[in-house]
Amino acid sequence: xxxxxxxxxxxxxxxxxxxxxxxxxxxxxxxxxxxxxxxxxxxxxxxxxxxxxxxxxxxxxxxxxxxxxxxxxxxxxxxxxxxxxxxxxxxxxxxxxxxxxxxxxxxxxxxxxxxxxxxxxxxxxxxxxxxxxxxxxxxxxxxxxxxxxxxxxxxxxxxxxxxxxxxxxxxxxxxxxxxxxxxxxxxxxxxxxxxxxxxxxxxxxxxxxxxxxxxxxxxxxxxxxxxxxxxxxxxxxxxxxxxxxxxxxxxxxxxxxxxxxxxxxxxxxxxxxxxxxxxxxxxxxxxxxxxxxxxxxxxxxxxxxxxxxxxxxxxxxxxxxxxxxxxxxxxxxxxxxxxxxxxxxxxxxxxxxxxxxxxxxxxxxxxxxxxxxxxxxxxxxxxxxxxxxxxxxxxxxxxxxxxxxxxxxxxxxxxxxxxxxxxxxxxxxxxxxxxxxxxxxxxxxxxxxxxxxxxxxxxxxxxxxxxxxxxxxxxxxxxxxxxxxxxxxxxxxxxxxxxxxxxxxxxxxxxxxxxxxxxxxxxxxxxxxxxxxxxxxxxxxxxxxxxxxxxxxxxxxxxxxxxxxxxxxxxxxxxxxxxxxxxxxxxxxxxxxxxxxxxxxxxxxx
Numbered sequence: 001x002x003x004x005x006x007x008x009x010x011x012x013x014x015x016x017x018x019x020x021x022x023x024x025x026x027x028x029x030x031x032x033x034x035x036x037x038x039x040x041x042x043x044x045x046x047x048x049x050x051x052x053x054x055x056x057x058x059x060x061x062x063x064x065x066x067x068x069x070x071x072x073x074x075x076x077x078x079x080x081x082x083x084x085x086x087x088x089x090x091x092x093x094x095x096x097x098x099x100x101x102x103x104x105x106x107x108x109x110x111x112x113x114x115x116x117x118x119x120x121x122x123x124x125x126x127x128x129x130x131x132x133x134x135x136x137x138x139x140x141x142x143x144x145x146x147x148x149x150x151x152x153x154x155x156x157x158x159x160x161x162x163x164x165x166x167x168x169x170x171x172x173x174x175x176x177x178x179x180x181x182x183x184x185x186x187x188x189x190x191x192x193x194x195x196x197x198x199x200x201x202x203x204x205x206x207x208x209x210x211x212x213x214x215x216x217x218x219x220x221x222x223x224x225x226x227x228x229x230x231x232x233x234x235x236x237x238x239x240x241x242x243x244x245x246x247x248x249x250x251x252x253x254x255x256x257x258x259x260x261x262x263x264x265x266x267x268x269x270x271x272x273x274x275x276x277x278x279x280x281x282x283x284x285x286x287x288x289x290x291x292x293x294x295x296x297x298x299x300x301x302x303x304x305x306x307x308x309x310x311x312x313x314x315x316x317x318x319x320x321x322x323x324x325x326x327x328x329x330x331x332x333x334x335x336x337x338x339x340x341x342x343x344x345x346x347x348x349x350x351x352x353x354x355x356x357x358x359x360x361x362x363x364x365x366x367x368x369x370x371x372x373x374x375x376x377x378x379x380x381x382x383x384x385x386x387x388x389x390x391x392x393x394x395x396x397x398x399x400x401x402x403x404x405x406x407x408x409x410x411x412x413x414x415x416x417x418x419x420x421x422x423x424x425x426x427x428x429x430x431x432x433x434x435x436x437x438x439x440x441x442x443x444x445x446x447x448x449x450x451x452x453x454x455x456x457x458x459x460x461x462x463x464x465x466x467x468x469x470x471x472x473x474x475x476x477x478x479x480x481x482x483x484x485x486x487x488x489x490x491x492x493x494x495x496x497x498x499x500x501x502x503x504x505x506x507x508x509x510x511x512x513x514x515x516x517x518x519x520x521x522x523x524x525x526x527x528x529x530x531x532x533x534x535x536x537x538x539x540x541x542x543x544x545x546x547x548x549x550x551x552x553x554x555x556x557x558x559x560x561x562x563x564x565x566x567x568x569x570x571x572x573x574x575x576x577x578x579x580x581x582x583x584x585x586x587x588x589x590x591x592x593x594x595x596x597x598x599x600x601x602x603x604x605x606x
Contacts, residue, residue, distance in 0.1 A: 037063065037120045038143035045085045046096040048125055048132065049168060055125050055132045063122040064100065064134065065089065067148050068113045069171045070262045070275050073106035076231050078273070080104050080133070081113050082169055082262045083121070084149050098149075099169025099262065101133040104140065111140050115275070118144040129266045132168065151260050156196050157221035164270045167263040172272065174224075177281055180254040181223065182541030187574030187586075190228030190237050191271075192250060193541035194259075199223065201544030203469040203509040204535065212469030212511075223541050225271040226259060226278060237574065240280045244574060246588035252538055252570040253284035286592060287566050289343040290601065297560060297603045298407060298435055300444060301346035302503035302547055304597035305337050306576075307396065309355040312362040320355070321395045325578050332587060333577035336594035338371045340567060343591055346601055347406040348433065350446035351399035352426075352505045356390045365399050372401070379404040383413050383431050392422050398446045398504070400429045407433040410441060414494065416487045424450040424473065425480040428504075430488070432497060435606045442555070442606070443497050445484065447504030449514065450476045470512050477507060481514040485521040500552040501604070505597065509544045523550035526559040526602065536598040538569045547600045555604055562602040567591045569598045 042065040043057065050056045066085050072078035085098040102121055106112055113119055120141050123134035151173040158164055182193035199222060202215035228238055237244040244250060261274035293299040307324075311317030315327040324330035341349055355364035365382050372380040383400040391397050402409065414430040421427050426448040434441050452471035456463050462475025484502070488494045502523060508514040510525070519525065525548060527534050536547035551559055573579060575593035580586040 037122070037139050037141045038065075040120065042089075042120065044089055044091070045083070045100050045169075046091050046093065046098050048100060049097040049165075051093070051095040051165075053130065053165070054127055057125045058127060059124060061122065061124050061138075062134075063120060063139070065118065065120045065143070066098075066100065067146050068115050068117045068119055069099070069149065070273060071113055071115060072229050072273065073104065073110070073112060075106065076234070077229055078231075082171075082264075082273070083119060084170055086118065086146065086148055095166050097166050097168040097170055099167075099171070101131060101169055101264065102137060102140075103128075103133055103135045104137045111142075113140070113142070116145050116147065117142045118146055130268060131265050154263065156224065157218060159221070161220060161268075164263075164265070168265055170263055171261070171275065172263045173260040174258045174272075177258055178224075178226075178256050180250060180252050180256065180284070181543075182538055183250055183252060183572040184538075186237055186239065186244065186250060186572040187233075187579050189232055190230050190234045190239070191225050192239060193223050193225050194256065195219075195222040195224070195541070197222070198253060199542050200533075200535070201469075201509050201539065201542040203511045204544035205511065207511050208468040208470050208513065213467070216469065219542055223270075225269055226256075226261075227264075227271050227273050229273050239278060240283060241277065243585070244572065245585045246575055246580070246590070246592075249286070249571055249575065249592070251284035251286070252543070254280060255282040255284075257281050284570065290345060290561075290563065290565060292345055293347070293603045294560065296435075296437055297605050298348065299344075299346045299601055299603050300348045300350075300501055300503065300549065301341075301344055301599050301601035302350045302352070302446070302505070302549055303337075303341065303344075303599040304352040304448075304505045304547060304595055305354055306333075306595040306597070307353050307355075308333065308337060308351075308364055308368065310334070310362075310364045310367045312357075313367065322353075323355070326581070329577045329581040332581050332589070333594070334368070334371055335589040336577065336591060337368070338375050339589060340565075340591035340594045340599065341372060341401075342376045344565060344599060344601060347403045348444055349401040350429070350444065350503045351401065352446075352448040353396045354399045356392065356394055356397035358387075358389045358391075359384045360388075368399075369401060383409060383429065385413055385415070385429075392427050394422075394426060396426070396448075398426050398429045398448055400431055400444070400446050402433065405436065407435055410434055411493065414491070416483055418483055420450065420476045420479055421483065424476045428484055430494065438606060440499070440606045441497055442499035442501065442604075443488070443494055445488065445500065445502045445504075447480075447484065447502065447506060449480045449505070449507045451507050470508070474508075474513055477512075477514040478517060481506075481517045485518060485523075489521075498552060498554040501549065501555070501602075502551075503549040503600070505547050507546050509546065510548075515548065518550055522553055524553065524556045525550050526556070526562045527564070527600065530562045531564065534564045536564045536569060536600060537596070543569065545600075547597050549600050549602050551602070551604065558605040560603050560605055562600070564598040564600045566598050568593055568595045
């Protein structure tokens with residue numbers, strides 16, 4: 001699983017509220033004539049915005065005039081309102097914005113404003129998380145009404161990131177419908193990311209380096225965040241209308257009608273604060289379960305189960321080092337995972353991110369295996385190492401489940417112990433199997449390579465983020481791939497078996513060095529044939545495959561089906577166990593959002 005902090009780059013826009021001691025003038029409705037402030041000279045909004053990243057009037061007390069375009073003064077809203085220049089006050093410079101946020105919350109002493117009112121405001125110019133605004137408001141008055149302004153057209157992608165600045169604080173409408181690309185912050189912040197098309201992680205489709213940088217730039221120029229205009233942790237998430245639920249999900253891939261609202265910015269996250277309802281044009285549908293595998297085929301799957309930690313079934317053991325925050329959340333997590341594995345109809349399942357607590361009666365893998373048996377009635381078993389306790393020192397490990405009526409394990413479980421396995425990448429699980437319908441042996445290797453987050457602190461050019469699209473620890477992942485391939489080719493216990501399946505969370509996208517190395521070593525990714533645009537993970541509003549299933553040349557033409565089952569990556573985290581357990585409307589025992597990764601599976605003829 002990627003370890004980047006998605007929340008930090010998409011935190012809720014929380015502008016500082018105006019001081020409760022701020023002096024509010026009389027309510028707008030009490031004026032019989034324009035108050036004196038309306039006749040005062042004002043500083044144009046475009047002058048305050050300027051054409052640079054920071055206002056040239058920072059920390060100065062100024063008076064501005066404009067029309068209110070959106071009011072978010074409510075207690076559970078953003079704590080202020082947006083205003084925009086009247087046409088007579090605007091300049092003709094497209095590089096300067098004509099909008100401004102005023103931090104002025106709806107407290108008893110403050111004036112409530114309404115869209116369409118012309119107001120004059122005196123306050124201090126500040127920059128909060130890259131949004132130019134007025135704070136410490138000392139005067140505000142309504143000077144009339146107008147039907148200005150008309151929304152400015154926003155065409156995505158913009159020509160450059162700098163072009164976004166010219167829309168700051170202004171009423172805009174997108175020139176096209178938008179596609180939901182990311183929904184990570186939907187529950188916590190009422191936000192989702194949208195673009196004119198579905199965006200992919202650059203190195204999913206192009207080589208690392210210059211090509212990836214070009215795609216990354218295109219993606220940044222295409223993405224905007226649609227906000228719900230509420231404070232964090234809203235009681236009701238309004239997307240999709242009427243509200244987000246376990247059965248009314250805003251999946252990535254959903255198309256929405258053009259959006260109208262005020263354009264804002266927070267830490268280089270460009271946003272639209274809607275002033276009109278966000279309308280779904282076409283809701284992305286959830287996929288059906290995979291069909292039953294054909295006779296004389298073995299279905300093999302990889303599934304990252306997002307920190308399945310059972311706490312030994314003891315409520316007092318929660319929260320554990322990872323995973324569910326309490327026993328109820330764990331019960332929901334387990335039910336969803338079991339439903340997903342059962343519906344997938346796999347015969348062998350490689351697991352990532354399962355608790356590394358050995359193989360005793362109270363261990364995570366024993367509990368999951370028992371739950372699968374109870375749900376399906378099939379004779380599920382697990383492969384154990386020769387060690388009785390945890391396998392290595394990491395909190396999580398790999399696991400390997402199989403149906404004893406479909407395959408039989410042969411020989412001992414093997415692994416690779418050389419660095420970086422154990423210290424960085426998790427130990428691979430390598431097991432020989434034979435189908436019950438014939439005696440043709442094959443190998444399965446379950447992998448979980450080092451994640452992309454947390455670059456090394458010391459100088460390490462191979463593992464630093466070299467801005468080529470592969471993030472941190474690429475050198476470790478390449479080394480892991482090479483050692484794995486070497487072991488399978490050279491160890492006498494594996495070299496004699498030509499039929500091999502490598503699967504797992506490789507933490508590398510399709511065009512990155514580790515995956516390309518394995519292809520060069522004679523392995524094949526048949527998902528390119530059956531699902532050319534497939535993906536297993538969404539990060540930062542971009543889709544890509546971290547989870548892969550590769551086969552050796554002897555199996556290349558015997559793969560009759562290979563897909564990612566899109567039950568997780570496109571779903572909001574709101575439906576995930578730790579969030580859903582606190583909201584009955586989000587909680588469901590269905591497979592959807594049973595993890596943050598989609599499982600990948602292949603049907604292979606034996």
